[in-house]
Amino acid sequence: MTRTVIQGAAVATVDARGTEYAEGHVVVDGGRITAVGAGAAPVGPGDRVVDGRGCLATPGLVNTHHHLYQWATRGYAQQSDLFHWLVELYPVWAGLDEDTTRAAATAGLLRLARTGCTTAADHHYVFPAAGGDLLGATVDAAGAVGIRLHAARGSMDRGVSSGGLPPDSLVETTDGALAATQAAIERWHDPAPDAFTRVAVAPCSPFSVSAELMSGAAELARAAGVRLHTHLAETVGEEVQCLAEYGCTPVEYAERTGWIGPDVWLAHGVHLSDRAIEVLAAGGTGVAHCPTSNARLGAGTARVADLLAAGVAVGLGADGAASNEDGGLGPELRQAAYQARLRDGADALDVRQALWLGTMGGALCLGRQDELGSLEPGKLADVALWRLDGLAHAGIADPVAALVLGSLPPLRLLLAGGRTVVEDDVATRVDEHGAARALAAAGTRLAVAAGLSGPSGGSALRHIR
Ligand SMILES: Nc1nc2[nH]cnc2c(=O)[nH]1
Incomplete structure (x- = not known):
């Protein structure tokens, strides 16, 4: 070279x-x-x-939280909070297969690259039984676009019949999820310092994952020496449910299940008490701050200034494009500064701190501060x-x-x-126009499969609620 x-x-x-x-x-x-x-x-x-x-x-910017498959399902549930948004989208995501995932991941990674991102963590947690090799499709897409991928192998094992939010048809068994996660690590995780592909263990969220899977996933990750990632403390609804079901807050639940440690980074971390922030700081646990998504879903405004003051590593995440239709990482620099100031005043986050979040903060979350x-x-x-x-x-x-x-x-x-x-x-490596066409076709296929759109792509009224 x-x-x-x-x-x-x-x-x-x-x-x-x-x-x-x-x-x-x-x-x-x-x-x-x-x-x-x-x-x-x-x-x-x-x-x-x-x-x-x-x-x-x-x-290069470091994206600490994304769901690339969601690029094929933008524009849905436009006025919904997280739980209603998820309930509307699960049936659409149920149609995911390798081709739709590859098209969505390629488009999403192109958008990230075009907004300055060179490393992307992708949290993929929807694996329909007939979907095929969805993680493989995402890994291929990252190789084609040319940026680094941290493939966070997600999972859900708690469907509606077990008190969870996703439909039963969309969840894996606990053992099946753990075995597939182990297989993903063996197949793709590259521990080399200059790695382009790493794998993390990433059960989805307290309301879609059993405590057994949370604990088992933490054990698996530590045995394999890979990092741990999950959604936590995103909404008030999540906290209410956690208190009702487990008698504790989401961060206390994370402590109980082995999810506080220097090898963990959590997506969102919006609703955190002073004690929760202390726990994250003492445990060396990072937070992927996703300001645009938090605004889009009305989830709340994260306590970024307080997290930084406590010494927590905070990175930025675009989050899935179904809750952030822009999907770029660069725009999150400004969103982070604006939201910190809306919450804590005009001097809450300066421009250099915002750039730090998008670069070094992200590298710390992904455990790559010596390389990136x-x-x-x-x-x-x-x-x-x-x-x-x-x-x-x-x-x-x-x-x-x-x-x-x-x-x-x-x-x-x-x-x-x-x-x-x-x-x-x-x-320079992938034709953007071709990727956009493939993305549009993938979106139409998913909408048709979910009974929301005609094959010609006519939009369904449900999109326009
Ligand atoms: N923002 C966001 N939060 C989640 N919690 C569980 N799944 C998701 C998701 O896809 N996006």
């Missing part, structure tokens, strides 16, 4: 000292960063030189180069403010492991 030398860009390294250069360079050799600094870097024969003037270089999350020599060559010289950003003196507070800038370049994934705002 040739060396890539980015010259003349503003650089926000997001290292521990917050080092920035008004005009600097980033040099990438193979899959790693070899130099970052002020001024110009020496150029050798055969180097690929990228003119970064007018641009800002940041670490900052631009430093020796780290993996995951770099976003944002154009700030267009109409939308020109004249904003602080480039990090332009990135976070302005509209999301176009990408001059996105590198993952030193390989180009996006150039001049176009994905």
